[in-house]
Amino acid sequence: MTTSKISATEPDWDRERCNRWWEPGRQLLKSLREYQRWQKQGGVFGRFFSIWNVLQHRFWSVVASADIPINSRIQGGLLLLHPNGIVIHPESTIGPNCLILQQVTIVGGVTIGGHVDIGAGAKIIRPVTIGDHAKIGANAVVLSDIPAGATAVGIPAKITQVERSQ
Template identity: 70%
Template sequence: MKTYSESKLYCTISAIEPDWEREKIDRWWSPSKQLLKSIRDYQKWKKQGGLMAFLATRTNVIWHRFWSIVTGADIPLNCQLGGGLLLVHPNGIVIHPNATIGVNCLIFQQVTIVEGVKIGGHVDIGAGAKIIRAVTIGDHARIGANAVVVSNVPVGTTAVGIPAKILPNC
């Protein structure tokens, strides 16, 4: 059973301020971080405009395709990802471009997120989880492995099962 201090420690990761150190590339062969970098760079250059931006976006499209193949992830260039995102094992991750992912989230392998989903800050999503309706997932929530989420998940709770049931934090 968790003590109060352990629960409090879990919530010390911000649901508002992105921790960019989580996405920092520490070595070249870091596929999930390279995939995120290609997306971030593409979005940055796309806003700038001009000839240099045109060339940079084309280069980032190529890098994005390369890292998408390497990781086996389907994360579009125009998706809305909050800073500090961690993709521990990005294989099989599918995110719809109209889904919104909050800051400092953690997503494991084989996760599917469909159109209209709004994920708050510091949400952990377990391996194989499917979010298959346009729902809202609150800050500091956790989605269990292989859960199928079809309804909103309140702040600070855990959703597990098929269909997912909400468990309050201890």
Template identity: 60%
Template sequence: MEKISTTEPDWSREYCTTFWQPSKQLLRAIRGYQRAQASTGFIATLRAKWWVFCHRFWSVICACDIPINCQIGGGLLLIHPVGVVIHPDAIIGPNCLILQNTTIVGGVVLGGHVDIGAGAKIIAPVAIGDDARIGANAVVTKPVAAGTTVVGIPARVI
């Protein structure tokens, strides 16, 4: 099995193969908007408005709150995006996995290839190291070292 990189984004994880892949379409809208914002001119403004419309549509379909101006590294994988809430000031590293009903508050910095289980809450501005795993329904209030797994309420290393 090939190790997933913590620094180089695997863009194939976000690639849409069919129309009805809501989480990938949502990420596509975010990426498109950010590209349009980096450009200037009338056409770029129209593209940005189009991507805002797409983002709103897919946000409703996914029932999640991922801001269009968030800082997400490439290769994010949202298997079931329902209930995912990410603060605009959170920084998500490359190749992360976020499952349903997850909350990430502002000031959180996720390293590369962080896996977050269903229902997990990161409710303090902390750093989560590369290759860390956060178990389902864990409540993280303290930093998590690279390569460790945390579970429980409050989250503790296992």
């Protein structure tokens, strides 16, 4: 089986594209992206469509049971396969092409690199930096920095392996 390495720098916007109407995670991200786009546009249309996207964001937040603020700093290509219970602080930064599963909590001051996979129930509860291509295991509690390519599991999270780039 051949797998292509997902970029940690260039967003893959196809990962966020809605294929059907009832995709709460993708619709939530779409409302967030559209709001931010109209805010930059400004003017009368910008204000009108910003308000419209706030309403959409609130709807999809309730449907998805997710707390992802509309002014979050999230780069493109984020996957929220099961968005229920996800809490992201607006002062955290998430790099491109990340995967966040259900019941994940990310506090303020966290910097997540590109192509980071965060398992179900993981908690990142201190301002830490997580490197590119890192993996955070299910139910891990991250209290310290995780280097690029590392896999961290446990409570508190400990690094189990570091992938060497070739």
